[in-house]
Amino acid sequence: IDRDSLNSDLSEMTKLMKNLLSENNQHISLLYQEINSIKKTVIDVACKPFIHPNSKEEVQIFYGQLAILGKFIESPNILKFYGLSKIDGKDVMVFDWAEMGNLREVYLKSAISWETKIKIAHGICR
Numbered sequence: 001i002d003r004d005s006l007n008s009d010l011s012e013m014t015k016l017m018k019n020l021l022s023e024n025n026q027h028i029s030l031l032y033q034e035i036n037s038i039k040k041t042v043i044d045v046a047c048k049p050f051i052h053p054n055s056k057e058e059v060q061i062f063y064g065q066l067a068i069l070g071k072f073i074e075s076p077n078i079l080k081f082y083g084l085s086k087i088d089g090k091d092v093m094v095f096d097w098a099e100m101g102n103l104r105e106v107y108l109k110s111a112i113s114w115e116t117k118i119k120i121a122h123g124i125c126r
Contacts, residue, residue: 003044010039044097045082049090069093078124 053062069081082094
């Protein structure tokens with residue numbers, strides 16, 4: 001999700017809601033409170049496109065991968081998989097946002113000691 005666009009949309013929504021509140025305060029105040037509570041719970045996610053499997057074998061592999069991703073939700077050491085969605089008509093998989101990229105990118109960009117790499121691998125296996 002584009003953070004700047006999201007903030008711009010939320011800012012516009014806030015301005016609109018403030019104008020509506022002045023016109024009809026009793027009915028709109030509850031809606032305004034709900035929007036503010038939603039605004040506070042917005043999280044950054046990564047949306048990775050995927051192609052639907054074609055063959056029966058590919059479908060089985062895909063569902064197996066989804067099952068594994070679903071089990072990872074129990075681990076605090078692995079990015080959470082939230083599910084499947086559509087953005088602009090394209091199918092995407094929705095994950096927690098990783099500020100520094102995926103583990104492979106971090107390994108390539110950073111000088112990480114073997115001790116730390118072992119701790120990371122051990123944490124993932126838990």
